[in-house]
Amino acid sequence: MTPTDTTDGAATRPPVVLSIAGSDPSGGAGIQADLKTFSALGAYGCAAITALTAQSTRGVTGVHVVPPEFVTAQVRTLVDDVALDSVKIGMLADAAIVEAVGELLGDRLGAPAVLDPVMVATSGDRLLDEDAVAAMRELVPRAAVITPNLHEAAVLLGTEVAADVAAMERQACQLVERLGARRVLLKGGHATGEDAVDVWFDGDRVELLRAPRVDTRNTHGTGCTLSSAVAALFPQRASWLEAARDAKDYLTGALRAADGLGIGAGNGPVHHFHDVWGRA
């Protein structure tokens, strides 16, 4: 599998994709992972930063949040000049930024958004204030796709974490029916089992996206990578489901490519380059 072929890469305008997310200096997650993913998948990446984290593969030691009006200013200045093809939304840090991004989605962006409702890092550190969950529920219907992990889906629904794929399917449906999500890619990375199974529901059909579980602790940035890959691929594919399938394939390759990389002493990062296609 390869990204969309172009006969003359230099002369063809690539899809322009914006990430609205936090910075991870370790390069495994956040804006840094998003931009690497966009480039590897043939998109042109833009980025508006919501928060700086002091973070490594071992965890998060600090968060410095950008004022919400400056998040808005970054995005407005960009979209007044550059036409976007899609948007990925990651760490939003607090309720005021969630609300500011909701307003931007309402009328300013002119492109569909993939919302990764980031709440907690791989290391267990909080990346969204607890009192921002209600605002996040309001943001859900404004995104074209949401990509919660098992914990985020349970928090959004106010229920238990899904214990098996059947429960994931039920929760994906509830996210559409109760919270008004338009499409859901519910990630099963934190489940157990031979395969890493994600559940897709678009209000019409349930599909299981399945890949062999990679035996690794280098899972830092898997969620950021998957949502960014969906945003980068949607303009290059015939449907959201096709973009999601190929994004999962890319992510699995990036996980395999991280094997033996030796970056950091904690949960190491996934690795991005064009060649990870086909490794899944």
Ligand SMILES: Nc1ncnc2c1ncn2[C@@H]1O[C@H](COP(=O)(O)OP(=O)(O)OP(=O)(O)O)[C@@H](O)[C@H]1O
């Ligand atoms: N060990 C693994 N092997 C294969 N795929 C995995 C593995 N761990 C996670 N995934 C996949 O990675 C993607 C991200 O899932 P996950 O549930 O880990 O998201 P997340 O918790 O948001 O990620 P992050 O840890 O970056 O915050 C999903 O497609 C999931 O199936």
Ligand SMILES: Cc1ncc(CO)c(N)n1
């Ligand atoms: C900045 C940032 N965004 C998202 C995640 C989720 O993994 C993270 N660890 N850091």
